[in-house]
Amino acid sequence: MATTDLFIKNMVCPRCIKVVTNTIAAQQLSIKEIQLGKAIVDGTVSGQQLQQLSVALQQEGFLLIDDRKQQLVAGIKSIIVQAVHHSELDEMKENFSSLLAGKLQKDYHYLSNLFSETEGTTIEQYIIQQKIERVKELLAYNELSLSEISYKLGYSSVAHLSAQFKKVTGLTPSKFKQLKAPERISLDKI
Structure with a gap:
């Protein structure tokens, strides 16, 4: 199955991993692996899902990085x-x-x-x-x-x-x- 790598700025501690995990799960995405600065989710993430996730992460003080x-x-x-x-x-x-x-x-x-x-x-x-x-x-x-x-x-x-x-x-x-x-x-x- 395909996966999507998400790179996330401002993840600096285990609590950050927990918050990001909950935020990604709330967007109905299945996490395969997560670590400081990066989450791997199952499947391909659509542009709309990325936009919604980006907004949700920003509300928690994190940024999705695409560059x-x-x-x-x-x-x-x-x-x-x-x-x-x-x-x-x-x-x-x-x-x-x-x-x-x-x-x-x-x-x-x-x-x-x-x-x-x-x-x-x-x-x-x-x-x-x-x-x-x-x-x-x-x-x-x-x-x-x-x-x-x-x-x-x-x-x-x-x-x-x-x-x-x-x-x-x-x-x-x-x-x-x-x-x-x-x-x-x-x-x-x-």
Whole structure:
């Protein structure tokens, strides 16, 4: 049976998958597989069904992506978010360039140039932004030491993590922890 791939922007967490799953099901479409940034539905989806689904997804804060380059950029972001926020980076067996090239079946230099051209920032800067948001989250939970956070996110040292954190946020990790209402950025806004 034929399937249709749907590429969806702003899917950044398991809750997003649940909302998108419910939204697609409400449109009477049968989901074969769903992951961050992508859903595969059974059958061919008509133009009218796509339009209705697009409107329903927009109401939930998501966007259907039909441009192939935008789909690749969304795929890059989804892989990075998955790796940084939903995996253990200290257990990652390969670097991000190999991970992205392998999962997307494209040359990393092509992906890097496309990402920079489309997003106005590099993949490396995007990874750093995601890692810093993850550090903020872990600091707010106050369950791990800075050394444990550094290890968990694959930093070479606490000093490297602290320097990168200060460069991005303007605060040291300890100053950030002291804030009563620390500012965090929603993952889909990075």
